[in-house]
Amino acid sequence: MISSSLPKAVKIIEVGPRDGLQNEQQTISADVKIELVNRLSQAGFVNIEAASFVSPKWVPQMATSAEVMAGITRRPGTLYSALVPNMKGFEAALAAGVDEVVIFAAASEAFSQKNINCSIAESVERFRDVARAAKENKLRLRGALSCAFGCPYQGEVSADSVASVVQQLRDLGCDEIDIADTIGVATPRHVQAVMQRAAQEFPIEKLSGHFHDTYGQALANIYASLEVGITIYHASVAGLGGCPYAKGATGNVATEDVLYMLRGLGIATGIDLDKVVDAGQFISAQLGRKAVSRAGNALAAKRGN
Amino acid sequence: MISSSLPKAVKIIEVGPRDGLQNEQQTISADVKIELVNRLSQAGFVNIEAASFVSPKWVPQMATSAEVMAGITRRPGTLYSALVPNMKGFEAALAAGVDEVVIFAAASEAFSQKNINCSIAESVERFRDVARAAKENKLRLRGALSCAFGCPYQGEVSADSVASVVQQLRDLGCDEIDIADTIGVATPRHVQAVMQRAAQEFPIEKLSGHFHDTYGQALANIYASLEVGITIYHASVAGLGGCPYAKGATGNVATEDVLYMLRGLGIATGIDLDKVVDAGQFISAQLGRKAVSRAGNALAAKRGN
Numbered sequence: 350m351i352s353s354s355l356p357k358a359v360k361i362i363e364v365g366p367r368d369g370l371q372n373e374q375q376t377i378s379a380d381v382k383i384e385l386v387n388r389l390s391q392a393g394f395v396n397i398e399a400a401s402f403v404s405p406k407w408v409p410q411m412a413t414s415a416e417v418m419a420g421i422t423r424r425p426g427t428l429y430s431a432l433v434p435n436m437k438g439f440e441a442a443l444a445a446g447v448d449e450v451v452i453f454a455a456a457s458e459a460f461s462q463k464n465i466n467c468s469i470a471e472s473v474e475r476f477r478d479v480a481r482a483a484k485e486n487k488l489r490l491r492g493a494l495s496c497a498f499g500c501p502y503q504g505e506v507s508a509d510s511v512a513s514v515v516q517q518l519r520d521l522g523c524d525e526i527d528i529a530d531t532i533g534v535a536t537p538r539h540v541q542a543v544m545q546r547a548a549q550e551f552p553i554e555k556l557s558g559h560f561h562d563t564y565g566q567a568l569a570n571i572y573a574s575l576e577v578g579i580t581i582y583h584a585s586v587a588g589l590g591g592c593p594y595a596k597g598a599t600g601n602v603a604t605e606d607v608l609y610m611l612r613g614l615g616i617a618t619g620i621d622l623d624k625v626v627d628a629g630q631f632i633s634a635q636l637g638r639k640a641v642s643r644a645g646n647a648l649a650a651k652r653g654n
Numbered sequence: 655m656i657s658s659s660l661p662k663a664v665k666i667i668e669v670g671p672r673d674g675l676q677n678e679q680q681t682i683s684a685d686v687k688i689e690l691v692n693r694l695s696q697a698g699f700v701n702i703e704a705a706s707f708v709s710p711k712w713v714p715q716m717a718t719s720a721e722v723m724a725g726i727t728r729r730p731g732t733l734y735s736a737l738v739p740n741m742k743g744f745e746a747a748l749a750a751g752v753d754e755v756v757i758f759a760a761a762s763e764a765f766s767q768k769n770i771n772c773s774i775a776e777s778v779e780r781f782r783d784v785a786r787a788a789k790e791n792k793l794r795l796r797g798a799l800s801c802a803f804g805c806p807y808q809g810e811v812s813a814d815s816v817a818s819v820v821q822q823l824r825d826l827g828c829d830e831i832d833i834a835d836t837i838g839v840a841t842p843r844h845v846q847a848v849m850q851r852a853a854q855e856f857p858i859e860k861l862s863g864h865f866h867d868t869y870g871q872a873l874a875n876i877y878a879s880l881e882v883g884i885t886i887y888h889a890s891v892a893g894l895g896g897c898p899y900a901k902g903a904t905g906n907v908a909t910e911d912v913l914y915m916l917r918g919l920g921i922a923t924g925i926d927l928d929k930v931v932d933a934g935q936f937i938s939a940q941l942g943r944k945a946v947s948r949a950g951n952a953l954a955a956k957r958g959n
Contacts, residue, residue, distance in 0.1 A: 533952070564948055564949040565914070568873060569874045572842050572877060572878065606870035606871075609841070613843070643870035648869075
């Protein structure tokens with residue numbers, strides 16, 4: 350018996366240029382990043398995570414973020430987002446003309462301590478000034494909640510822990526909150542339970558699902574999330590990226606795979622899958638490797654490129 | 655809203671040793687195949703597709719099938735299946751002590767013509783003697799229905815076409831019928847519609863889902879199939895195999911990925927995932943490449959092998 354109806358349309362946030370590329374060991378030029386973002390804009394994404402204003406000491410790959418933001422051709426209707434860790438990053442993001450700033454916290458105390466050396470509550474508190482500044486400057490504010498389904502250090506993470514951090518991010522004024530399976534361990538019913546618990550604290554239409562394909566579960570988890578009404582998903586062209594903290598974590602769900610499924614389900618995205626396949630083949634060629642997207646590679650093979 | 659309950663237990667048919675290996679270009683020795691089957695038996699599978707009694711002219715890799723069947727250590731409670739194309743193959747399978755013979759047809763007329771040079775109805779008719787002989791010899795009879803969700807030649811395949819061939823295979827006396835997405839194009843709601851249509855012609859508890867991960871959709875399709883009550887799934891350790899007729903078809907869903915999801919969903923299989931991961935790493939090492947299973951590689955990396 351199937352009774353749940355699925356959403357008619359969803360928003361896909363393309364995270365490849367930031368979340369996808371940030372841990373690449375080889376240096377990628379600003380020109381290549383600009384072309385990637387432009388290709389993604391032309392494909393029709395309404396939100397692209399394009400930059401990160403963290404210290405280049407910590408994430409050298411993102412040192413060109415201002416250059417990238419200055420160089421891209423902005424598509425009307427597309428929001429360009431950037432990760433900001435603090436007020437210094439916020440000022441840089443503001444100067445670069447970012448439309449949305451992304452702040453972050455973990456649902457796992459152990460991960461928060463290991464990753465950013467403070468408790469979850471402290472980490473949220475540190476973003477208070479950034480949140481206020483975003484509002485004052487009329488920038489959109491997004492909260493990214495990592496390790497919502499499991500943690501490489503503490504193992505299990507409860508739905509109540511997720512709900513508690515969702516509350517804290519909501520109270521900071523977040524316009525949208527990402528529920529992220531950073532290490533890719535979730536399975537469909539677990540995802541549904543956590544999403545439904547989070548939706549008790551924050552409007553479900555502003556919650557997004559960020560899934561990793563480490564254990565191959567991402568598309569099943571997205572399908573399960575659609576069933577409970579989640580309408581925003583993160584995806585990374587060519588499956589770019591991963592999590593440096595989890596050995597064997599092969600990374601973000603590939604945008605092409607997500608779009609292929611959504612097309613089959615009759616769910617509108619406004620995105621041109623063929624152009625995304627092209628963008629994925631482009632960046633993979635630049636990185637000197639095969640794209641990680643199965644749909645992307647199958648579609649590219651089918652048309653003979 | 656989620657209302658559908660999932661099955662409490664499912665049967666996994668491990669198809670790696672036959673469907674997985676049959677198109678490998680490099681010759682794999684009977685000893686390696688025997689060790690693979692033995693490892694899978696020890697992992698607890700109740701059904702393993704271990705051999706194929708087709709002409710070695712057509713599938714040279716399967717020429718050692720009798721040797722493999724003679725060499726394996728049979729686990730009580732496990733059925734060992736073999737594909738048979740005709741009476742000659744049946745006699746060989748019977749002599750080799752196979753428990754279940756697998757006959758096959760396509761849901762697509764175009765595929766049937768291109769693949770075996772006859773209509774679907776003719777192809778089913780040709781199996782009449784095999785079906786009768788299987789019954790007389792008290793062997794289990796399984797029908798494999800390919801291209802149930804799409805065809806590389808004709809494109810779309812209707813649910814009614816699938817239902818029609820399900821009827822024909824049922825009338826031959828099949829104990830179980832596989833609904834196979836040979837080229838991996840299906841998405842979840844399409845799968846549910848076809849499975850529900852097929853279940854109008856044949857008991858749903860004897861229908862199985864055979865999915866390919868060509869477009870990355872297999873696990874989402876299995877999850878969707880669970881929702882409509884399908885309790886038998888085919889999977890291939892380490893993601894072995896593919897379809898030689900479809901360019902870019904990267905192959906069968908990996909058993910490790912399926913088992914990981916089922917474990918997360920609390921669905922019993924009786925199979926030891928760790929031993930399957932070992933078997934997947936074993937055969938991949940023999941083939942000189944990395945396993946295609948994401949869960950398999952992630953779990954192997956986690957324990958450091």
